Amino acid sequence: MRRSLFRPVVALLFATALSAPSIAPLTPAIAATEPASVATLVKAVDIPYQAFTLDNGLRVIVHTDRKAPVVAVSVWYHIGSKDEPAGKTGFAHLFEHLMFNGSENANEDFFKPLESIGATDLNGTTWFDRTNYFETVPTGALDLALFLESDRMGHLLGAIDKAKLDNQRGVVQNEKRQGDNEPYGLVEYAQLAALFPEGHPYRHSTIGSMADLDAASLDDVKNWFRAHYGPNNAVLVLAGDIDVATAKAKVQKWFGDIPRGPETVRPEVPVPTLKAPVDQVMKDRVAQTRIYRNWVVPGLNDPDLIPLDLGMDVLGGLASSRLDNAMVRKAKTAVSVTASVQPFEKISIVEVTADVKPGVDPKLVAKQLDDIIAEFVRNGPTADEVKRAATRQAAGEIAGLETVGGFAGKAVTLAEGAVYSNDPDKYKKDLAATAAATPASIKAALQKWLGRPAYRLTVEPGERTASDMAAAGGSAVGAPGGGMAPRYYRDPRFEGGAAAPAISQTLKPTAAVDRSSPPPVEEIKDLTFPDVERTTLSNGIKVVFARRTTVPTVRVSVAFDAGNAADPKAKLGTQGLMLSLLDEGAGKLDSIGIAEAQERLGAQIASSATMDRTSVSMFALKANLAPSLDLLADIVQRPTFAPAEIERLRSQILAGIASENSQPRGIARRVLPTLLYGNLHPYGVPLSGSGTAEGVKAVTRADLVAFHQTWIRPDNARIFVTGDITLDELKPLLEARFGSWAKPAVAKGEKLFRMDRMARPARIVLIDRPQSPQSYIMAGQLLPTKGVDDPLALIAANEVIGGSFLSRLNMDLRESKGWAYGAFSQAQTLRETMPLYVVAPVQTDRTGDSIKAALADMKEFLTTKGVDAEERERTINGQIRSLPGSFETSSDLLGALVQMDTLQRPDDYYEKLPGRFRALTAAQMDEAARAAIRPDSLIWVVVGDAAKVEPQLKEIGLPVERMVVGQ
Structure with a gap:
C-alpha cells in the first residue's frame, strides 16, 4: 500500500516515560549473517504516547521525541469527500484551501507566519475520509502554531468572504486541470464510475467537478464548516520536543473555549461487487498502452486487508514480484507492472497494472496478466514470498520512526489510528498481523475478494474522447478561476510507531483566551549539526x-x-x-x-x-x-x-x-x-x-x-x-x-566545462500538445555564478521572487489572479554554471497573460520594488528556523553530507549558516539578484495546445518558434 491508487488532493504547492521512539535492541549483532526475523523487526516499532480529551470533545495525542527542537502539529478532521452530498462534490477540498487563507484573528495567508517561524513539512490534504493540516515547527514557535490551528477551528467564518471563495475556487480548478492534463489523468474518474454504483459515497473524486465548484456559494461553504469542523470531529497530535504536561496547558489554553459542533453522521458504506466483469477502453496522450485490473475490497479495519496487502506485494509490489519476474524479466511483454491496495476507511481498492512493451499485442499482455493473477489467487504465495514482503514492510516502519510529522511521520500514524479506528495503537495490531500472516491466510483473502468480477480498463495512445473528458467533470479552459501537486504516496496503516498505555482524561473548558494578537515566538535555538x-x-x-x-x-x-x-x-x-x-x-x-x-x-x-x-x-x-x-x-x-x-x-x-x-x-x-x-x-x-x-x-x-x-x-x-x-x-x-577495490588501468573520466560562443537569444519555444487544459510554462537563463561560489544572497533573493509559497510569482499567478495552481523559480545550485528556472503550469486561456505577468513581476522586483523589510525578515527567519527540522532524518543528513562535498562546503557550513543569514541585508539580496537575473534573456518553453496558445504568445513581443519532440 505504498502506491496511491488515486491522487489525493493537496492544498499547497510544495521539502524517560515520554521519550524518543522506544527501539528494542535488534539482534543478532552487526556482524551476523542471518537476517533478523519479521517478529524481531516488528517488536522494534514503538511510539510511546499519552492522550487526553478536552470537554469540547477534542482528542489530543502526545508523543515525546527530543532528538531535535521541533514539534509536529497535526490536526485531522474526520470529514472528507465521501461525506459530500450530491451536487456538492469538491467541497471538502475547497474548504481545505479556504482554511489556509486566514481566520478572524489571523486574517492573512497562514503561510506568512508559518514560513517566518521556519515551519517544515507544512501542508494540508483532503482525501475521501478526512481533511488534515500539519506543520513541524521549532519548539519556541509551538504557541503560534496552536494559535493558528485553533483560530481556524473556532474562529474562521468571519474571515471568509466572496473574494476569497472565488479566488480559491479558481486555484482548485487549476489544480484539477493540472492533474487531468497528465497522461492517464482521466483514469481515476472512469475507475470510480465503474467500481461504485450511483449514490455510493466513494463514487466521485475528491477534486470534484467544475460545475459543482462553480456552483459553490458562500452560504454552502460556511454551512459545510459549521456541520463538520467542530473540535469533537477532530484529533490533534503533537509529536516531538514536548511532554504531556506542557501539551495539556497549551492545548487547553488555545482550544478549550471552542464549542462542540454537531455530530457527523457515519452511515454504513457497503463494499460493492460488480455483477460481471466490466471492460472499457480509453484513449489518451500516453506513450504506452496500460492495462488495469481493479477490485473494491474492505476498508482498513477489516482483518482481510493485511493479507490482501501482503498478497499484492508478492504479486506486483516487490522487486522480485510474480508479475515482474514473469512479464518484465522473462517474457519481456511489459516494461513495468504494479500491484497494490489503496486503503480507505470504509472500503479499499486493489489495483494491478501492466505497461505494454511497444510492439507487443496488448491482448496478449492482458491474457498473460489475467492468467498470472488467476494462478496466484488459486494457489497463493510461498512462505519465502510472505517473509520477504513482511520484512520489507517492517523495515519501512522502522525507517518511518525518524520523522515526527509531515505526510508520513509518527504523528500521522497516531492520528490515523485514532480517526479511522478509534485506536492510536492500530498500527501495532497491523504489524502484528503482518508478522503472523501465512500463505494460507493470504490465499484465503485473495480467493474471497479477487475471485469476484474485475473492472478491466485499457488505456491506449490516441486522442481523448469527448465522453471521457465529460466524465471527468470538466476541465475546460474557459471555466472560471484562475506547482506541483504532491503525490501522497504512503501507507496509512504502516508508518511506524506504537503506544504506551494512553491516559484518557477530560479537561474542563476555560475562559476565552486573548486572541487580539498572535502569541510571541520564544527563543528558537540555532541548528546543532552532528559532528562530521x-x-x-x-x-x-x-x-x-x-x-x-x-x-x-x-x-x-x-x-x-x-x-x-x-x-x-x-x-x-x-x-x-x-x-x-x-x-x-x-x-x-x-x-x-x-x-x-x-x-x-x-x-x-x-x-x-x-x-x-x-x-x-x-x-x-x-x-x-x-x-x-x-x-x-x-x-x-x-x-x-x-x-x-x-x-x-x-x-x-x-x-x-x-x-x-x-x-x-x-x-x-x-x-x-x-x-x-x-x-x-x-x-x-x-x-x-x-x-x-x-x-x-x-x-x-x-x-x-x-x-x-x-x-x-x-x-x-x-x-x-x-x-x-x-x-x-x-x-x-x-x-x-x-578497501581492496583496485582502480582500473584506463584513465579516470574528466568533465570539460566550457561554454561555446553561440548566441542563445530570448524567445518562446512552443511545443504542441493538443487537448491540453493547461499550458506548462518553463523558462530559464544561465546565471553568472557557480554553485561552488556559494551565492547565499542570490538564493535568499530567489525565495522572495519565486522560491517559496509567499513569493511574488506564486502570490500573483495563484493567489491574486487564480490562473495557476502554483508558480515558482529556482536557482539550481550546480557545481559549475547555475541556471535559473521559472515554472508555471497555467490554464490555457491565460498562457500569454501569465508570461507577461511573470516578466512584469520579475522586472518590478529587479528595479522599483526590491526586497522589503517584511520579506527580508520572513525569508531570513524562515531559512534559519527551518534548519533543525530540515535535518530530522538520517536521509536528510546523508544528503547534506553529499551536497557539502559536491559544492566544496566546510564541515561546519550549516552551523555557521544562521550567522551568515542574519548578516544579510535587503540591499545585498537586491544587489545579488540584479547582478544575476535578466528577465529579458529568459528562454521560454511552452507545452500546450498550440492552436489556442500561439495567438496569445505572439502578443508578448518575443520570437515564437515551434518545436516537435520525439516519441
Whole structure:
C-alpha cells in the first residue's frame, strides 16, 4: 500500500516515560549473517504516547521525541469527500484551501507566519475520509502554531468572504486541470464510475467537478464548516520536543473555549461487487498502452486487508514480484507492472497494472496478466514470498520512526489510528498481523475478494474522447478561476510507531483566551549539526560519517564525481542504462537473486544521478548491515551487464523516454537545458538523466563496461554514511568490502566545462500538445555564478521572487489572479554554471497573460520594488528556523553530507549558516539578484495546445518558434 491508487488532493504547492521512539535492541549483532526475523523487526516499532480529551470533545495525542527542537502539529478532521452530498462534490477540498487563507484573528495567508517561524513539512490534504493540516515547527514557535490551528477551528467564518471563495475556487480548478492534463489523468474518474454504483459515497473524486465548484456559494461553504469542523470531529497530535504536561496547558489554553459542533453522521458504506466483469477502453496522450485490473475490497479495519496487502506485494509490489519476474524479466511483454491496495476507511481498492512493451499485442499482455493473477489467487504465495514482503514492510516502519510529522511521520500514524479506528495503537495490531500472516491466510483473502468480477480498463495512445473528458467533470479552459501537486504516496496503516498505555482524561473548558494578537515566538535555538567524522580506506577511498542513533538503521551512499554531466554526448543515456543494470546482476546473483536478497534483509539499494554526482545508495537495518554491505559491494564493483538484461533495460528506458515525451513537465525538462547550455556543454542534457532515444539505442555492452571503468571506480569515489553506528564499528566493515577495490588501468573520466560562443537569444519555444487544459510554462537563463561560489544572497533573493509559497510569482499567478495552481523559480545550485528556472503550469486561456505577468513581476522586483523589510525578515527567519527540522532524518543528513562535498562546503557550513543569514541585508539580496537575473534573456518553453496558445504568445513581443519532440 505504498502506491496511491488515486491522487489525493493537496492544498499547497510544495521539502524517560515520554521519550524518543522506544527501539528494542535488534539482534543478532552487526556482524551476523542471518537476517533478523519479521517478529524481531516488528517488536522494534514503538511510539510511546499519552492522550487526553478536552470537554469540547477534542482528542489530543502526545508523543515525546527530543532528538531535535521541533514539534509536529497535526490536526485531522474526520470529514472528507465521501461525506459530500450530491451536487456538492469538491467541497471538502475547497474548504481545505479556504482554511489556509486566514481566520478572524489571523486574517492573512497562514503561510506568512508559518514560513517566518521556519515551519517544515507544512501542508494540508483532503482525501475521501478526512481533511488534515500539519506543520513541524521549532519548539519556541509551538504557541503560534496552536494559535493558528485553533483560530481556524473556532474562529474562521468571519474571515471568509466572496473574494476569497472565488479566488480559491479558481486555484482548485487549476489544480484539477493540472492533474487531468497528465497522461492517464482521466483514469481515476472512469475507475470510480465503474467500481461504485450511483449514490455510493466513494463514487466521485475528491477534486470534484467544475460545475459543482462553480456552483459553490458562500452560504454552502460556511454551512459545510459549521456541520463538520467542530473540535469533537477532530484529533490533534503533537509529536516531538514536548511532554504531556506542557501539551495539556497549551492545548487547553488555545482550544478549550471552542464549542462542540454537531455530530457527523457515519452511515454504513457497503463494499460493492460488480455483477460481471466490466471492460472499457480509453484513449489518451500516453506513450504506452496500460492495462488495469481493479477490485473494491474492505476498508482498513477489516482483518482481510493485511493479507490482501501482503498478497499484492508478492504479486506486483516487490522487486522480485510474480508479475515482474514473469512479464518484465522473462517474457519481456511489459516494461513495468504494479500491484497494490489503496486503503480507505470504509472500503479499499486493489489495483494491478501492466505497461505494454511497444510492439507487443496488448491482448496478449492482458491474457498473460489475467492468467498470472488467476494462478496466484488459486494457489497463493510461498512462505519465502510472505517473509520477504513482511520484512520489507517492517523495515519501512522502522525507517518511518525518524520523522515526527509531515505526510508520513509518527504523528500521522497516531492520528490515523485514532480517526479511522478509534485506536492510536492500530498500527501495532497491523504489524502484528503482518508478522503472523501465512500463505494460507493470504490465499484465503485473495480467493474471497479477487475471485469476484474485475473492472478491466485499457488505456491506449490516441486522442481523448469527448465522453471521457465529460466524465471527468470538466476541465475546460474557459471555466472560471484562475506547482506541483504532491503525490501522497504512503501507507496509512504502516508508518511506524506504537503506544504506551494512553491516559484518557477530560479537561474542563476555560475562559476565552486573548486572541487580539498572535502569541510571541520564544527563543528558537540555532541548528546543532552532528559532528562530521572522516577516515580513509587502505585504497584511498575517503569516508565521511555522521552518527544518528534515533533508529537502528544505517544509510550509505557510494558517490562518484560523474553525474549526468559525465554522460557521453555521442551516446546520451549510457550512464542511465549503466545505472539501471547495476542491481540486475552482480557478483554471483542475477536480477531476481539481488531483488530477493534485498527483501530478505529489509535493505534497499538504488542508483541515481544528479548533474554533478552519481551515487549508489543503501538503506539497511543495523542488525543486517554486514550482509547488506556485501550486496552493495557486489552491485557497485562487480556488475555483470548480462546481454539479455541490457536489452530488457534498454527497452524500459526507451519506454521511459517516450513517457517523458508524453508529459508536459517531462517535455519541458528534456528540452530547456539544451536550449540554455547548448549540445556540447556537460549540463546540456535532459534533467531526468535518461538521455535520448537515439543514444540509448546505440549503446553497446562495451560502452557500458567502459563507462563503469572510467567513472565508477575507487579513485573517483567517496563513501558517505549516517546512522546508528560508530566510525570505529563502521570502518572495518567498509574496509573488508571496499578497501581492496583496485582502480582500473584506463584513465579516470574528466568533465570539460566550457561554454561555446553561440548566441542563445530570448524567445518562446512552443511545443504542441493538443487537448491540453493547461499550458506548462518553463523558462530559464544561465546565471553568472557557480554553485561552488556559494551565492547565499542570490538564493535568499530567489525565495522572495519565486522560491517559496509567499513569493511574488506564486502570490500573483495563484493567489491574486487564480490562473495557476502554483508558480515558482529556482536557482539550481550546480557545481559549475547555475541556471535559473521559472515554472508555471497555467490554464490555457491565460498562457500569454501569465508570461507577461511573470516578466512584469520579475522586472518590478529587479528595479522599483526590491526586497522589503517584511520579506527580508520572513525569508531570513524562515531559512534559519527551518534548519533543525530540515535535518530530522538520517536521509536528510546523508544528503547534506553529499551536497557539502559536491559544492566544496566546510564541515561546519550549516552551523555557521544562521550567522551568515542574519548578516544579510535587503540591499545585498537586491544587489545579488540584479547582478544575476535578466528577465529579458529568459528562454521560454511552452507545452500546450498550440492552436489556442500561439495567438496569445505572439502578443508578448518575443520570437515564437515551434518545436516537435520525439516519441
